[in-house]
Amino acid sequence: MLSMKTQYAFKALMYMAQQDKQRPILIAEISEQKTIPLKFLENILLQLKKAGILDSKKGKGGGYLFAKNPGEIKLATVMRLMDGPISLLPCVSLHFYTKCKNCDENYCGLNRVMLQVRDASLAILENKTVTDIAGNSIIL
Amino acid sequence: MLSMKTQYAFKALMYMAQQDKQRPILIAEISEQKTIPLKFLENILLQLKKAGILDSKKGKGGGYLFAKNPGEIKLATVMRLMDGPISLLPCVSLHFYTKCKNCDENYCGLNRVMLQVRDASLAILENKTVTDIAGNSIIL
DNA sequence: CATACTGCGTCTTCATTGAAAGCATAGAAC
DNA sequence: GTTCTATGCTTTCAATGAAGACGCAGTATG
Incomplete structure (x- = not known):
């Protein structure tokens, strides 16, 4: 959350x-x-x-x-600033990576799944901006 | 995280x-x-x-x-048990929903985006099981 | 029956951090 | 120089994540 x-x-x-x-x-x-x-x-x-x-x-x-155009402010950027990592595990984080102990990432099934989750989330959060969430847009 | x-x-x-x-x-x-x-x-x-x-x-x-077959234990189930909501906002949670104040969800752009993120994440986490992450599977 | 083994329950602690509130300072406009 | 507004610094308070201590309960084995 x-x-x-x-x-x-x-x-x-x-x-x-x-x-x-x-x-x-x-x-x-x-x-x-x-x-x-x-x-x-x-x-x-x-x-x-x-x-x-x-x-x-x-x-x-x-x-x-x-200072920047709202259309250039990505949601992912704001989230990283406030909360830190978006990824669910440190070992799959792009900006806050840390290795987990006792775990070879190449063989860790959990790592692979969490990578998928990260990619799916970032695909959205890196492409939506403040403009997108501010719009009083039409409900579909 | x-x-x-x-x-x-x-x-x-x-x-x-x-x-x-x-x-x-x-x-x-x-x-x-x-x-x-x-x-x-x-x-x-x-x-x-x-x-x-x-x-x-x-x-x-x-x-x-x-008690259950590892292939029947979804990652989402484990996460909800341990951490609570998987969603990023209470107002988009399936299992732990609470309304947010001062916000009409029908008009909230943030709500819509976070719904997308939730759906993308759950699509993975509801379909991967303990068996999937335990496998010493081949690296692709 | 006794003893070793292993999970279960309860209580306590400790550090971190999320979520604020208070008060004093700096800078700009009029 | 007075008022308005942001900035900085300190402190607080509660919640919770992350454990550790200690003792009880149930089961197997000989």
Whole structure:
């Protein structure tokens, strides 16, 4: 399961992407509209800024802005930033690989299955962006 | 990521399925061979027993046995037993569903994506069994 | 029957981390 | 220089993952 942190990050990014005009958006506004604890949200947005996804402006009229186009922000990227590995096992992780002890990956059946799961998940998460989840699109 | 508990459960089940003769297998033997903390393993195996996956025999010559054919034990079942939901969000979980607040699932883009991920993952995890991961099969 | 063997139950601990809250600082606009 | 807003730092609190200690219960073997 995704942590609250990741879920909040997605909610916040969706909210920001749904605004018509690209004006700086207050942390407090997102917090209120999406019922996310204010200080927790601050940390999340800050982390997204440090990762180059968001930008911020201080002072009056300040707030958060997208640093990248929402259509270029992959869901997988956000998840890795917040929660770490997407894979179910360390030994099948692309970005956070660590070898498991007592296990030759070439012969480990579990490894092979989890690779499949990873690939299936990433095929989706690497191709969907914030724009995709923000759209008030038609229900099919 | 899967918890240690789930990983240990898989390792133990693989080890048991790999034994030629179906004799009762000692907790201590699995613990030693797979370097799994003994008491932690006890709990895991016990839980698998209560779920009807394993059976046990006490006393001399005792140990753990399969209650079901390893080919009938789905990976998804083991994961749900140990870790709970396989889905990334509560609102897309089949077995552990809970509604998310401030979110109409019919209009939530995140919900739709996570449904896809869930379906892709389950397509694999519901169809792979302990037999599949235990096989010393040929590498392709 | 006795003893060794092996699983079962309960309780406790310990570290990590998820999930916040408080308070003080820095920077920008007016 | 005052107000608005983000940033930094510290602390807390609860939950849970990950064990370890100790003792009980049931079964085989001689």
